Structure formats: structure tokens, C-alpha cells
Amino acid sequence: MIFKHKFHPTILREYDIRGIINENLSELDAFMLGYFFGLTIKKKIHPFKSPKIIVSRDGRISSEKLLKNLVNGLLKSGSDIIDIGLNPTPILYFANEYFHADGSIQVTGSHNPKNYNGFKMIALNNSFYGKDITKLGKFSQSGSNEKYNGTYQEKNIEDTYSKKILEPITNVKSQNLLKKKIIWDCGNGATGKVLKNIINKIPGDHHILFDEIDGNFPNHPPDPTKKENLFELRNYIEKLDADLGIAFDGDGDRIAVMRKNGELIPGDLLTAFLSLSIKDKTQNIILDVKSSIVAKQAIESMGFKVEIWKTGHSNIKSRMKKINSVLAGEMSGHVFFSDNYYGYDDAIYSSIRFLQLINEEKEIEVFLNNLDKCYFTPEIKISCSEDIKFKIIEKIISKLKRKYNLTQLLLIDGVRVNFDFGWYLIRASNTENALVIRVEGKTNKHLSSLITEVKILLKEQNVFLNL
DSSP, X not given: OOBOOOOOGGGXXXXXXXXXXXXXXXXXXXXXXXXXXXXXXXXXXXXXXXXXXXXXXXXXXXXXXXXXXXXXXXXXXXXXXXXXXXXXXHHHHHHHHHTTOSEEXXXXXXXXXXXXXXXXXXXXXXXXXXXXXXXXXXXXXXXXXXXXXXXXXXXXXXXXXXXXXXXXXXXXXXXXXXXXXXXXXXXXXXXXXHHXXXXXXXXXXXXXXXXXXXXXXXXXXXXXXXXXXXXXXXXXXXHTTOSEEEEEOTTSOOEEEEOTTSOBOOHHXXXXXXXXXXXXTTSEEEEETTOOHHHHHHHHHTTOEEEEEOSSHHXXXXXXXHHTEEEEEOTTSOEEEOSSSOSSBOHHHHHHHHHHHHHTTOOHHHHHHTSOOXXXXXXXXXXXXXXXXXXXXXXXXXXXXXXXXXXXXXXXXXXXXXXXXXXXXXXXXXXXXXXXXXXXXXXXXXXXHHHHHHHHHHHTTTOOOOO
């Protein structure tokens, strides 16, 4: 029997595989992914050796069946599987390190709506993305008749993981956290059980919202970067007179921090604050292409070197290894530590590092109030179909190349146009059917002028920005 399969082209994304259940993503896709991923890893390590593969899933309704089919495919490829159960994605990353795995796959739809799902993958301790995913798609289309018998076992490593991530606030002398009241919003995502287990080990007064794992996300959508999704968190901060709120996305690799006044801290400024926890000031720190000049300058003022890089957790992790970066952060709330951790995006660990700074009396409000004044938009997403969004960006880049000096254009991810008085970014999202816009100016007048230019560029492509 030959195993042969053609994945829907729209689900083979830059960072992972992701789609809409029973529309462009099916249980057969999961089986074939497991089979061809297992064979891919097998060829990389040794044709006669069984790859050790870790699997896990989030709490989405479709995740259990997808995982079952994924496992069946992996078994046919001859993989030895360790199933760690229902967990946030960072626990899968941790398990990959802990078990010295050859590969790992998390079944998750991340921050997307409940009808989405997908797979995040690691191969030989590196993100499996971009060209890796493209090659896997071609491999499955050409087919294979190889068949083996793998093995399957289940293990629970939540206690081991919890002990590791609590290290930054374990056995510390400072007691500042005891004075703090914090509201946590799990959004019915995969972080609920883990956070509930560790919360009593964190000093202070803590309250958890929506910790029951429910793939219907009955209280709000699983994207915490959107302020409208955190209405209840804002209400509880006000109602309980709390100091701040911390929220996670559906699979626990994105963090959002809400101030006492109900405002969300942008991911780039959060990364700048977290830079205070890095002891060696000679190290490299990465910000994604959506990040503010204010965040970059704040980090540089501490002595760090800052690099602006492509958006996307896989892109960032790969770049961190290449330039030996100790910290990276994205506007979307992915934060990566590699000084005393493993260099992957873990929202719960990032929250502990945040609390470590609070415990050391580094106040977030003081930090934000001392930053240079600048005027910027939030990250703006405009709906745009999958089949045209990248073509639109190509046309915009072509026009900008004729208009500006190439030294003003950063083209690593869409186009970022830099001026002395500000910048703007136009890019295609790799996780959603959307164009992503961000604009920043030194004054309100500069901001308004740049927004007008962006509107004109988009209007020429029949895309309209309402600001």
C-alpha cells in the first residue's frame, strides 16, 4: 500500500500547519502529517533507528481526534511516541528538551477561533517551519510505501515543568509580591490546569478567571492581544482593586499584561521591561518587525544590542540560536528567554519573569512613564483573503522601491518604511487571512501624515483602512 496525500495549500503556513476543521483541515491530514513527519525525522537521524516523538494537544473540541490520527500516522512511520496529554504548547517544548526527543508535535489552533486547529512542530531541537513544511508537503504528494511498527506510552511531566518555571521566584528574599493583587485570565484555554496547580506557590493575592478548559471558549475568544476579549479581566481588576492582570492565549505561548487602568501593555514594551531581568547587558535582544522605536531605544539604553527581525515564533527562535540572543519578544505577546531557560515562547514562564521583576521592586508603571513619548497605532488587522494577501504586498513593495531609497525599506517581512520622524509597516499575516498594519510617529502630526500615506497605498489595491 502506498501512502500518498495532498494537503490543502492554504494550511501549509510559514510557522506551522493550520486550518479550519472539516473545511481545509481533516483527520486524514493529521494521519498523513504524522506518517510523513515521522519518516522525515527517521531519515534525518538514521534509517534503522526509531525516532522518539513527543505529542500533546490543547483543549479544542477537535484536538483529541486529530491527536489520535496523528499518533496512528506516527506509529506507521515507526516512531516511538510519548504522549504527554492535554497541555499548553510550552509544556510540549519543555518535554522535547526533557526527554531529548528527535521531534515533537502539538495539536493546537493557538489563538485562532474555535473552528480552527493545527500543528506546531519541532525537529531535532529546531522549529520545523518554512521550507521544512513545504518539503513535507511535496514528500506526501509523491508518496511512500514504507511501513513500520512504532511504540506508544503516556507520561505526565506537569510537576517537573512547574518546578522549573517557578525557579525565578523560588527561595528569594524580597517580599514585594506579597503586597500585590493579580488577576489571571486563562480564557478557558490549555493553561487553566497548570496555572491552578502553581498559583499557590506564587507569593501574593491571586485570582484566576476561566481556568476550566473548554474548547468552545464560552467567555471570550482565545486571543488576549485584543482588548475587547479581556472585558471581564478589566472588570475584575477594577472590582477587586487589583494591581494588574495577566492573560494567556488558547495554547499558552502568548502573554498579555493589563495595567491597573485597564490598558494592555504592547508586546514590544513588555519585552523592554522584561529586559531588566537579563543580567549580562552585553547580549543581543530581538524585537519583531512590528516593534516600536521606543522599545528598541529603551532596551539599547540598558546596554543591549537590539535586532529587528521577522515576525513569527519559528522565525524568532531560529534567529535567537543564530545570533545567541538571550531574549526576544513580539508585539503579539510571544516572549522568548534563553538566559536561564530554553529559548522558546512560554507565556507562563514569561509571567513568572515579570513577577520576578515586580518582586525586585521594578514597577511597570514607573518604567512605562519614563519612556520617551511617541505616537503609534496598535497592531491593525484588515481582513484579506489567503490567495491575494501576499500579491498585494508584492505590489506595494514594488511601488515603494520606486519611490524611496532602498536604505529606508526593511523588507525582511512585508515592508517597513523608515523615516527620521517615524515609520510604518505593511505585511501579510502568516496565521490569519489578514494584512497587518502598524504606524508610529514622533508627533501626532507625523503619525497622521504616515497613516494617510498607508491609506493611499492600500486604497490603490482596493484595501481600505478605517482609522
